[in-house]
Amino acid sequence: MSDTEGLRYIKIPLNNGSDEIPALGFGTLIPDPIATKEAVRISLEVGFRQFDCAERYRNEEHVGDAMRAVFKEGKVRREDVFVGTKLWNNNHRPERVSPAFEASLRRLQLDYVDLYSIHTPFAFKPGDDQDPRDENGNVIYDDAATLTNTWKALESRVDEGRCKAIGLSNVSLQQLKEVFEIARIKPAVVQVESHPYLPEWDLLDYCKRNGIVMQAFAALGHGIEPKLIDDRVIAVIAKRVNKTPAQVLLAWAVQRITAPLTTATNARHIEENFDISTLPDDAIKEISEGISTRVRLNSVVDTGIPGFIPRAS
16 A cells, blocks of 8 residues: 555455545535535535435435536446445334335435435434424334344335445444344444544454455544643654644554545645555554554444434424
8 A cells, every 4th residue: 555546546446346445535514504515516526426315414415416516517427436325313114214215315415425424323202303302302212123124214215226335334343244144235344433542453354354345434533632632642643754643643544445535625635635645554553553542532322312413403
């Protein structure tokens, strides 16, 4: 893995036998519609070719508007962009999967997506409310839906040719194994929080052994304390290699063969996040072995409620 081809352009093969996912991805969890459109446009023009979306982000239509405009201008071809979106918790029952999937396609204004994933392993009460709560404010879960049955409904989307690959998000190693063992179509991608403070080595090892790509969200720490970009080890390496801490964190993620996601609305930050290059082996070792802090920034794996997404007003 050298910069002869460019670390930023690295692609990782998927286990469906024909597709690849660009390792460096752009996350679209941006609350403001105008900011969403502008960030997606800039990121496409800068060179990002992998985009992570979700019905729960409530902005698929704005992502779709921006992509359609860039495609129409001929600056980027649709077939060169890897687009993934995710099924939300209130749509886990098998009969709700197809309508939810088709709604995402309409909002994104696409004929197909490259990846469709289950956003979390938690099933909420089925219905139009993405955040169903009881009178005490507690989430209403759906015991009738199982992760494996929801997975089988995703397999049908691949059969229909409307998505090329399917995946899981915010799952534990045990939950991944449970699905992998029964799956007719194996998970191609598993998206989890991962960074030097939460490296998920065991999960990554399982993914590599089974041809699954581990997609890493919060790769830069999402600005939450303790801040990854302020870590002393990261800062020292950044100064040594003449890169920013963010660029060092993203390069580390790509070089360990994961697909990191980064989100920004500032044009300079978007350009900076794409401008990564290969770190020397000693820097990779320092990050992997020299950082002992262990922190999970998003508690979604415990409740199915994503900590980075505010409740709808």
